[in-house]
Amino acid sequence: MTMTSYDQQDTCLAKRVLSRIEGGHLVPRPRWEFIARNCLFWVLSALAVALGARAFSMSLFEVENVDWRLSAASFFWIGVLALSIGIGYVTVRRTDHGYRYPIAVVALGAMLASLALGACLYAVGL
Amino acid sequence: MPLEMFPRQSDDASDEDIVRRTLLDKEAFVFLIERYEAKLTRYLERLGLNVPEDREDVLQNAFIKAYKNLNSFDSTLLFSSWMYRIAHNEAISFFRFKHARPQVVLHEERETLMTELRDDTADASLFTEARLSREELAKAFQTLPQAYRDVLTLRFFEDRSYAEISDILRMPVGTVSTLLYRAKRALRAALPATFSL
Numbered sequence: 001m002t003m004t005s006y007d008q009q010d011t012c013l014a015k016r017v018l019s020r021i022e023g024g025h026l027v028p029r030p031r032w033e034f035i036a037r038n039c040l041f042w043v044l045s046a047l048a049v050a051l052g053a054r055a056f057s058m059s060l061f062e063v064e065n066v067d068w069r070l071s072a073a074s075f076f077w078i079g080v081l082a083l084s085i086g087i088g089y090v091t092v093r094r095t096d097h098g099y100r101y102p103i104a105v106v107a108l109g110a111m112l113a114s115l116a117l118g119a120c121l122y123a124v125g126l
Numbered sequence: 127m128p129l130e131m132f133p134r135q136s137d138d139a140s141d142e143d144i145v146r147r148t149l150l151d152k153e154a155f156v157f158l159i160e161r162y163e164a165k166l167t168r169y170l171e172r173l174g175l176n177v178p179e180d181r182e183d184v185l186q187n188a189f190i191k192a193y194k195n196l197n198s199f200d201s202t203l204l205f206s207s208w209m210y211r212i213a214h215n216e217a218i219s220f221f222r223f224k225h226a227r228p229q230v231v232l233h234e235e236r237e238t239l240m241t242e243l244r245d246d247t248a249d250a251s252l253f254t255e256a257r258l259s260r261e262e263l264a265k266a267f268q269t270l271p272q273a274y275r276d277v278l279t280l281r282f283f284e285d286r287s288y289a290e291i292s293d294i295l296r297m298p299v300g301t302v303s304t305l306l307y308r309a310k311r312a313l314r315a316a317l318p319a320t321f322s323l
Contacts, residue, residue, distance in 0.1 A: 013182065014159040017189045021152055026190065028149060031197040096200060099296035 041098070044091040049113045052084035056118025057126065081118075085110045141205035145196055152193070159189055162206070166213045172279050173217045174228020184220050188213040207293040210284075214276070214294060228275075229268070266316035274309035281306055 020026070055077045062074040088110035092098045098106070139147070139157070147154040166185055175181045192212050199208055221228055267275065276295060280286040288306075292299045 013163050013185065013189075014156045017159055017186055017193075018153065018156060020186070020190055021155070021193055026194055028196040029194055029198070034195075034198040097202075100292065100298055102298045102300055 038096050041091045041095045045088050045095070045110075048084045048088035048091060049110060049117065052081050052088065052110065052114025053117035053121055055080035055084060056115055057121035060118065060122040081114060084114060088114075142201055145199055145205060148193070149196055155189075155193055158192075158205075158209075162209050165206075166209065169210065169213060169279075169284060170217055172283050173214070173276075175217055175220070176229055180220065184216045185213065188216040191216065203293050204290065207286075207290045210280075210286075210290075210294045211296070218272075228272075262318055266313055266318075269316045270309060270312055273305055274312055277302060277305045278309050278313065 058077040059074055059081065062077065066073070085107060089103070089107050092101065092106050092110070101109075141158065141161070144154055144157045144161075148158065163185070166188065167181060170181045170184055175184060188209075192209060195212075199205065217228075267278070270278070277291060280291045280294060281288075286294065288299050288302050291302045295302070297305075
């Protein structure tokens with residue numbers, strides 16, 4: 001079917017969809033909502049990495065200063081590190097283009113970022 | 127694009143132009159519905175939505191959802207990929223809501239899929255000599271997990287590239303490739319013994 005003007009657009013489906021849009025006073029959601037949502041997931045990813053870094057830093061501290069084999073805290077922080085990597089992976093996947101990155105790249109990236117930042121935190125004594 | 131510059135003869139307008147126009151004037155959305163109605167109807171049927179009323183409900187909901195989320199359309203994607211993704215998600219939601227397993231009916235797609243399976247087999251002659259009925263193929267196709275059916279449908283019936291399938295199903299291109307390989311292998315295994323090479 002050739003589309004020449006709005007007046008000629010009278011297929012049933014198009015009419016029904018338009019009447020639902022008009023009847024329900026539907027309008028496109030504003031762009032800022034989508035941008036904010038995307039930013040939120042990136043911020044959550046960054047927070048997950050920060051949490052992972054803190055956990056790794058604490059783990060290093062436990063290993064260096066406490067008998068880590070007996071310390072429940074070591075295992076707690078390792079658990080937090082694993083959890084933060086998981087959260088980082090899920091939140092990156094929820095961003096606009098996050099699905100394009102392979103699982104291994106995202107998980108490894110979150111882990112390496114956490115480890116590197118955690119080592120830095122430990123080195124400066126935080 | 128300013129309103130007055132929008133081509134009244136919208137055959138020439140790109141999907142992206144029509145999206146921009148729709149944000150200013152909702153009636154322009156009709157052009158997109160016209161452009162995608164037939165393609166998406168066929169796609170939904172291939173996904174297993176065989177009742178015309180159900181199909182139209184799902185399609186209507188997909189277009190409404192697309193309209194409401196037009197501002198989230200990412201111009202780095204093809205509009206068609208974005209629209210297929212919405213229709214796909216609506217169909218999956220429909221099956222979940224109905225607790226129904228899609229009943230796939232294959233029509234002219236049979237030959238496309240058979241050619242693909244034949245190309246990958248060591249002994250093509252067996253495939254050429256043996257004729258597989260539409261029902262046999264549909265039955266084998268039906269036994270595959272949803273993820274396998276999705277990639278096979280998009281690749282061989284909808285002629286979508288790996289990148290497009292990745293955008294439609296929201297998964298990495300490498301995963302699409304792996305799924306396709308496994309799906310073809312699973313389909314061959316599900317065919318009657320004569321065809322399982």
